[in-house]
Amino acid sequence: MPANRAATRRDNQRHRTRKDLLEAAARLLQRGGVPGMDEVAAEAMVSRATAYRYFPSVEALLVEAPLDGLIPGPERVFPADDESTDPAERIDRAEAALHDACYRYEAQLRRMLAASLARTAKGSRRDGVPVRQNRRTLLIEAALAPARRRLSKSAYARLCAALAIVLGAESMIVFRDVLGLDERTARKVKSWAVRSLVAAALKDSDKRR
Amino acid sequence: MPANRAATRRDNQRHRTRKDLLEAAARLLQRGGVPGMDEVAAEAMVSRATAYRYFPSVEALLVEAPLDGLIPGPERVFPADDESTDPAERIDRAEAALHDACYRYEAQLRRMLAASLARTAKGSRRDGVPVRQNRRTLLIEAALAPARRRLSKSAYARLCAALAIVLGAESMIVFRDVLGLDERTARKVKSWAVRSLVAAALKDSDKRR
DNA sequence: CTTGACATGAGACGCAAGTCTCATTAGTGT
DNA sequence: ACACTAATGAGACTTGCGTCTCATGTCAAG
Structure with a gap:
């Protein structure tokens, strides 16, 4: 296998899955309330197990959910x-x-x-x-x-x-x-x-x- | 029944139960780690149900517990x-x-x-x-x-x-x-x-x- | 094309929080 | 003494979190 290879499809997929989860969490947060891992996974159209493969806990996910640009510079x-x-x-x-x-x-x-x-x-x-x-x-x-x-x-x-x-x-x-x-x-x-x-x-x- | 009655035994009992729970929580906290309601109740020699009768959640108990005496009045x-x-x-x-x-x-x-x-x-x-x-x-x-x-x-x-x-x-x-x-x-x-x-x-x- | 690694889905499982019901004990007023 | 009520204990029950296993589809290298 290539030692140093640029983004393969798998890398892209992983990146997209992670991004989808974060965006789904952000959507649910903005909608109000605190979503569980089930909800986030469903919103991201991903299984719960996959969500846990990317984030060790719900909190870890919610903490990372997009906050960039919210605080004015x-x-x-x-x-x-x-x-x-x-x-x-x-x-x-x-x-x-x-x-x-x-x-x-x-x-x-x-x-x-x-x-x-x-x-x-x-x-x-x-x-x-x-x-x-x-x-x-x-x-x-x-x-x-x-x-x-x-x-x-x-x-x-x-x-x-x-x-x-x-x-x-x-x-x-x-x-x-x-x-x-x-x-x-x-x-x-x-x-x-x-x-x-x-x-x-x-x-x-x-x-x- | 007397409308305005000084501290009866029941009042005392309630007060003692509450105090026991807080002290038990403080003990466990000082010992390190974050105790669950089960542990606190056991440490206070009280049933779990009773603990929930006095505090709506574990956090409510833990927040109140260890501050007694630590912060100067x-x-x-x-x-x-x-x-x-x-x-x-x-x-x-x-x-x-x-x-x-x-x-x-x-x-x-x-x-x-x-x-x-x-x-x-x-x-x-x-x-x-x-x-x-x-x-x-x-x-x-x-x-x-x-x-x-x-x-x-x-x-x-x-x-x-x-x-x-x-x-x-x-x-x-x-x-x-x-x-x-x-x-x-x-x-x-x-x-x-x-x-x-x-x-x-x-x-x-x-x-x- | 084939083989193995990889990303995922589905779901069972254990655990702790919190709720609820019922039975028991013990003070309370008459 | 009696009936009543408040405090508690015991335990079933629900829900959500986090872990684990197994099956499936797909990408990548030879």
Whole structure:
């Protein structure tokens, strides 16, 4: 057999089967509820056994189900023709964008969060599962760009970290599960918090001159 | 039958059964691994059916179990002879206490957080059942007590909610998993953030007079 | 064309979660 | 003391997850 061969039909088939499963899972997730392996397999027109041949568990499948493009990047929130310079207004806009995405895809984000927590708690067993990535920092840095020169390096890092706590999906967990607050209230609180934090950082640096 | 009756033997019995279940769960958790309802019930020397009569699911039990005594309450952070009045200093002290507990029991908190996330992602069936218990708000309110009169009701609620985002175990997840920051840095960022938020809230209210 | 490896389908199986019913024990009020 | 009711135990039952085996159709190399 050829040692190094480009994609054969079998490879294509495997790739398609895997993709079909992920897309089926995404469809079912968007339709609401949490599908079982049976449902996903049926939706993908594949037998249950085959589904388990590609993913070790339902969770593994659901975690990988397409989330790409759902979370807005800096280029969507701050288009090229955007000329705003007020960092508080910009960070609030970034927060609003992330807020909407978080609540729209709440179930999926919760699942990813839970999966990453389980992984770090037990000790990385699987390397196939996607590692947790950081989209919020890009957004925060883009929002803070106009004010970056006004802050010392450490103050800037501190502000970014503090904002990262507020901007992510984790704050949604706190609002809903711990505090029992609705989405609108959460948005107001976060809006006030991020604006206050930016203002505080800027005031700190002004004082030091 | 008496309409308003003090604790009868039945009440005591119920209370003891519930406590036995929680303690059994805590024991098993500390021993490592994630016990099933069968194990917890056996450890508590109670039938499985009874366990389900007190807790709607295994997770509900596990989430409540191991937190007792681990997270410091207001009375530990603010003893009766405490006479501090600076809300920023007090909230920082509360943050420090919660911070230490979070990092000391990190593994356990991660497990519980993952469990509660998995549950809410799956079900959406039980809306009445509190997903997580909320110990941080007690701490926050105790810390803010000296300044409560200086804030409007809505500003006070907003500040409490914002602080709840920073004070919990979720921020630890962000610091470690998303930002990759160590404990000392996390503490510094949170300390600055909570102080800034309290100061901002107080300044807001002063401005409005 | 033939042979073996491969992707899949079908379904049985064990396991744990959660629900439900019925019987038993023990407090509760009269 | 008596009837009543609440707390529990025991166990059957359903459902979904994950594993396993076997049969079938198909691709690939000689």
